[in-house]
Amino acid sequence: MTWILVLVAIGLLSAVLLLRTRRTRQKNEPPLDKGIFPWLGHALEFGKDAAKFLTKMKDKHGDIFTVCVAGNYVTVLLDSNCYDAVLTDTKSFDLTRYSQLLMDRIFNLHLPNHDPVSERKRVNQYFNSSNLSRLCSTMRNNLQFLIASADTQNPTEWKKDTLFDFCYSLLFKAGYQTMFSTENDNTAKFTDVYEEFRRFDKILPKLARRAAARDELKFASSARKRLWELLSPNCFLTGSVTQSWMQTYLQHLKEQGLDTETQRRAMLLQLWVTQGNAGPAAFWLLGFLLTHPEALKAVKAELCSLQHLPLDKTEDTPVLNSVLKETLRLRAAALITRDVMQDKTIKLSNGQEFVLRKGDRLCIFPFLSPQMDPQIHHEPEKFKFDRFLNSDETMFCKEGLQMKYGTMPWGAGSNLCPGRDFAVCALKQVVHMILTQFDLELCDCNASMPPVDANRYGFGMLQPDGDLKVRYKLKKHN
Structure with a gap:
């Protein structure tokens, strides 16, 4: 009897796979590319190197196409002038379902009342102008403390480190202190949280794609459980007047009636959202400067006259602003995904119209367009520190059309990252402190x-x- 049930199950599964792969392109739908393998489609190529695969598909099909990925049909839109229309249409394109799927795969987390739109509003309120200045000031003080404490012994001697670890550790610990810390936290806890987070983050993409091997799953599970312990909600209970972001978020979870276990899992999600990108961004920013002497010289000349960066102005550092924009253009590569809730017609910049099918997924990849599009940016693969100097976004054109965006590292429209101003402030502060207080150079x-x-x-x-091997020491000030 058992073998009969197995055969029936295999037959049903085969039938489902056959139906999924028999899909044909309907009138006015985007070009359809199902790949060679039934059901699997392009999953392996997509997961191995999304940028390379989508570039190949773009060259083959243009700015919109549909591909089969592990039984799902994903339409990729690469016309950046259409992004706003898609991201603002929350009726046709839903964020909630896919974000819940990723929360379950990565964080073992289920938030029954999860509403990304209202959550973004809550974060916007926390990072409003009145609170932003305080957060930036706190972040600057935390960065200064960590930098100073790292050189209490033999401060004038050269020290060696790898740039990625140096940047990631510094930005993560300072960001954790600013966004999460309470009076009871200590340096040892910061280090524990950082080390476990790095272990977990290394496997995160494979968790999202369900591509992790058994030993990697075990490794990630161990780090995740340890982080749940370190981020226990009880650790954030405090009577301080000024609440950290984590205390504000925890209060929101309690108001929703979520149990303690769900709260601590949500803490890890917030830790990754708020701290997962700053360290890598600082690495690329400093790395590009160190490997491009002309850019480093220009930034140093701009910063030498400033005792500290103003928290509420950007016009005082046009060169550093351009370097940061160029760094993010080259290395910010988020994939924005929505579920198509109803048949929807999209009109491209060239006037062509395509119908998206209900039940599919829609992906936007700003890294390819506009950021790495050679028709928008000349020699897009090259780092040019002055690319955005004395310019604005309206100067970028493609095929005679003005492009609304030259870069989109923070998203667009209603999808803009609420903490972008704080992140920019932190990155500029750390570059200013390191370049003005240290002699920093490549070992090679x-x-x-x-x-x-x-x-x-x-x-x-x-x-x-x-990585890049660097050495550094405190500057001698006369």
């Missing part, structure tokens, strides 16, 4: 930037497949 003056880890496409800031 001929070293070049490491390649990106292709596994990280789609998950915010890219991370390097390799």
Whole structure:
């Protein structure tokens, strides 16, 4: 009897797979590319290197196409002038379902009343102008403390480190102190949280794609459980007048009636959302400066006259602003995904109209367009520190059309990252402190930037497949 049930199950599964792969392109739908393998489609290529795969599909099909990925049909839209219309249409394109799927796969978390739109409003309120100045000031003080404490012994002697670990540790610990910390936290806890987070983050993309091997799943589970312990809600109970973001978020979870276990799992989600990108961004920013002497010289000249960066002005650092924009253009690679809730017609910049099918997924990949589009940016693969100097976004055109965006590292429209101003402030502060307080140089003056880890496409800031060895010491001030 058992073998009969197995055969029936196999037959049903085969029938379902056959039906899924028999899909044909309907009138006015985007070009359809199902790949060679039934059901699996392009899943392996997509997961291995999303940028390479989608570039190939773009060259083959244009700015919109539909591909089969592990039984799902995903339409990829690469016309950046259409992004706003998609992201503001929450009736046709839903964020909630896919975000819940990822929360379950990565964090073992289920939030029954999860509403990304209202949550974004809550974060916007926390990062409003009145609170932003306080947060930036706190972040600057925390960065200064960590930098100073790292050089209490033999401060004038050269020290060696790898740039990625140096940046990730510094930004993570300072950000954790600013966004999560209470009076009861200590340096040892910051270190524990950081080390476990790094273990977990290395496997995160594979968790999202369900591509982790058994030993990797065990490794990630161990780090995740330890982080749940370190981020226990009881750790954030305090009577302080000024609440951290984590205390504000915890209060929201309690108001929803969620149990303690769900609360601590949600804490890890927030830790990754708020701290997962700053360190890698600082690495690329400093790495590009160190490997491009002309850019480093220009930034140093701009910063030498400033005792500290103003928290509420950007016009005082146009060169650093351009370097930061160029860094994010080259290394910010989030994949924005929505579920198509109803048949929807999209009109591209060239006037063509395509119908998206209900039940499919829609993906937007700003890294390819506009950020790495050679028709928008000349020699897009090259770092040009002055690309955005004395310019605005309206200067970028494609095929005679003005493009609304030259870069989109923070999203667009209603999808804009609520903490972007705080993140920019933190990145500029750390560059200012390091370049004005330290002599920092490459151990190998001929070293070049490491390649990106292709596994990280789609998950915010890219991370390097390799590192840069640096040495540093406190500057001598007369």
